[in-house]
Amino acid sequence: MLMSDSSKGLNELHEIEQVFKALAHASRRHILIVMNARGGNMTAGAIARRFSCSWPTTSRHLRMLANAGLVTIQKQGREWVYVLESKTLQRVVGEWLNWFNVEHPLSDLDSIKETE
Amino acid sequence: MLMSDSSKGLNELHEIEQVFKALAHASRRHILIVMNARGGNMTAGAIARRFSCSWPTTSRHLRMLANAGLVTIQKQGREWVYVLESKTLQRVVGEWLNWFNVEHPLSDLDSIKETE
DNA sequence: TCAACATTTAGCTAATTGGTTAAATGTCTT
DNA sequence: AAGACATTTAACCAATTAGCTAAATGTTGA
Numbered sequence A, B: 001m002l003m004s005d006s007s008k009g010l011n012e013l014h015e016i017e018q019v020f021k022a023l024a025h026a027s028r029r030h031i032l033i034v035m036n037a038r039g040g041n042m043t044a045g046a047i048a049r050r051f052s053c054s055w056p057t058t059s060r061h062l063r064m065l066a067n068a069g070l071v072t073i074q075k076q077g078r079e080w081v082y083v084l085e086s087k088t089l090q091r092v093v094g095e096w097l098n099w100f101n102v103e104h105p106l107s108d109l110d111s112i113k114e115t116e
Numbered sequence C: 001t002c003a004a005c006a007t008t009t010a011g012c013t014a015a016t017t018g019g020t021t022a023a024a025t026g027t028c029t030t
Numbered sequence D: 001a002a003g004a005c006a007t008t009t010a011a012c013c014a015a016t017t018a019g020c021t022a023a024a025t026g027t028t029g030a
Helices: A005-022 A026-037 A044-049 A055-067 A086-098 A106-110 B005-022 B026-037 B044-049 B055-067 B086-098 B105-111
Strands: A041-043 A071-076 A079-084 B041-043 B071-076 B079-084
Touching: A005 A055, A005 A086, A005 B026, A026 A041, A026 A044, A026 A055, A026 A079, A026 B005, A041 A044, A044 A055, A044 A079, A055 A071, A055 A079, A086 B086, B005 B055, B005 B086, B026 B041, B026 B044, B026 B055, B026 B079, B041 B044, B044 B055, B044 B079, B055 B071, B055 B079
Parallel strands: none
Antiparallel strands: A041 A079, A071 A079, B041 B079, B071 B079
């Protein structure tokens, strides 16, 4: 998909937003860790059985992870297989974190007016 | 402070929880980025002036960042200087993220049938 | 086609969060 | 001591979130 620099910037901001919101809840972080430990692929049922909350609640957590791009879904018959997208997780969080490694010239952000 | 292994584990979980909750809001991530760009030290006023929301709102965001250990406070006269703790940020988020780099022994369980 | 299965979606409520304005706390200057 | 200054805390309200139960969707197999 072609897009302008500013659209790309907005999309990146949106991605960061979705990812950090998804990571804000302990259950969702836990789901990612469990999926990772089990090789990155699990059915919804296998995930839901590991948690004490109801299936619909886990289902919604999974949807939020999917919206953030941290998992993808592959329907296989009547099972839905969730696939951990650890590359996306690494990229989005890692790149954000990297801002705090680099020396940034003051002039970069100094002129930006916050408007939120 | 001395503590048992399990207490240490609980404290680490608590730290992760606080940090990811703090990072869940765009304004708080923004505050960290601005502080970093300005060298890691800013007064509450200098921070608050950059945002369009009211001072008490920014003040609360700062308190949440402080509770997570991502900033510390140094009172200097009538000014409160906030200090970015980028080491803590790097350590907590980086170590969590690192789980998704490593091959975990549990992934051997992948071949074991889950449902029973 | 019917029933059992795997899972999500709908609809509701309780708890949490983020925003506001007004009052309070503590410091500096004269 | 008085008043300006820097900032937080208190109290309140609106929006969002996370949990639940019940109903719906789509799949498999007799």
